[in-house]
Amino acid sequence: MAEPLKSHFGPEIPRRIAGMISAVFRRFDTNAFLAEVLNGYEALDLTPRGRQIAKALRRHLPDDYAEAAEILIASLGPKLDRTEALGMAPFLYLPHVFFVAEYGLDHFEISMQAQYELTQRFTAEFSIRPFLVRYPEQTLDHLERWTKDSSPHVRRLVSEGTRPRLPWAPRLRAFQKEPRPVLALLELLKDDPELYVRRSVANNLNDIGKDHPALLVETVRRWMTDATEERRRLIRHALRSAIKRGEPGALGVLGFGKKVNVAIRNATIRPKRPRTGGSVTIGFEVVNKGSRRQRVLVDFRVHFVKADGKTSPKVFKLKTIELAPKETLPLGKTISLTEMTTRKHYPGTHRVEVMLNGAVNLLGSFELVKRIDYK
Incomplete structure (x- = not known):
């Protein structure tokens, strides 16, 4: 039987986080923080453990959210240097994204800065979603700028964080109803040099197609014009659910629209x-x-x-x-x-x-x- 994920997120994780924070914030009460976090910690699963650490961080960092967020950012370790086979190590920052999502909604700019940094070390695809709901235009403006960022992790946040049906996350109902703002971002990423980003674009399109099959077909038909082989692979991956459903338009895009004898x-x-x-x-x-x-x-x-x-x-x-x-x-x-x-x-x-x-x-x-x- 596979080892539960929480076993990779034991008491050493809050201890490590405490050490990182105390290195940049001398007034951090490590002992009080750990006593609070580890109370009942063993009985919790992975996500509740992350939330418990985030709660304790809020109580033991300065009351001013902006100051607390600056301390968290300053405490972060090195950025990820690759996009594959990352394992569980980046989950060290799970509490940090919970912190931003749960306590940072009233502080847009510093929270976006924190997520920009966090996604280069873990991911911010879940924490970005409350900001898309409350501040759709402002957040989309940031994401459009991030499509040109040098970090593939930042570019992937654009496509992954806007997925209308991101697994294990609340759906983005507004984008389920009207996905064109998301499609405008995906248009800028469809030929991204990183497969890591292109697969995320395909997954987002796959989500959109579940609610808007005709719009999916219209989009990929347009993308097929002068498409590179990389873009064709993206399109095939984006159409996988539509193909499984036997949708004629999707089958036609891939050359399987005719009845066979x-x-x-x-x-x-x-x-x-x-x-x-x-x-x-x-x-x-x-x-x-x-x-x-x-x-x-x-x-x-x-x-x-x-x-x-x-x-x-x-x-x-x-x-x-x-x-x-x-x-x-x-x-x-x-x-x-x-x-x-x-x-x-x-x-x-x-x-x-x-x-x-x-x-x-x-x-x-x-x-x-x-x-x-x-x-």
Whole structure:
């Protein structure tokens, strides 16, 4: 079993933060700060630990927020020198972003300065969101300037912090309703030299497409003009959810908009009655019935049974294939039926379908049976 994240955020973290602050603010009462933070600390998960440290910082730094924020900024360690494989080390600054988000809303300029510094050491994608809600025009003006910043971490904050549906964060309802201010920022970042930033741009577009599918297609069609291969990869990543949903406009952008003249044969689902905790293997053949070579996007989806007995579809990406005239290609995949943090498995009939350029074909079904453990 994976080690819980909070184990990487033990008592050594507030001790280290206290040492950093006391080095620049001699009046900091380290002992009182640590006594407050560590009271009940062991029982808390990662996020509550960060919030508990932020609360204690507010009580033990000067009452004047601007002065407190300046001390926090002065205490920060070196900036990140890369954009990949960062691990848990940057989480040292989790309490700092909570501090800014929870206590800095009435102090716009110094809070934006703090987030500018923090995102170059950790991230400020969560703390920037309350400022986008309260001060949308002022915050967007800052973010537009930051699209030209030399730091990829700052540029990524522009695209990641404005995601309307950022995971584990409150949604930006105003941008869900009207995403064009966000699209104006993404336009400036679509050819960013850093993959780290471009993938964030793609994720933001993917979010926008869930609420505005036509606007997503309109945007990426325009971006396809004279697109570099890097931008094309961005577009493919941005369209991934729309492709899974089988949306014709998105499929058309990637060249899969036409109906294909192929057949599905020899479909197999084994076992027909798998048990929870096991797996099921799905196989089939795709046959080109035509006299011309055909390019086909092949995905399949399983309608998983939920706790209430209803079903919810899950699309599994398979591959893009090219079939010569009359050619037959076998395809398949094994699906795990073990418990996951993102999906639980319930007994019942699970329908299985294959999607060819978005067109749905029924493959069959399997009956998931609850495993009984005999002791």
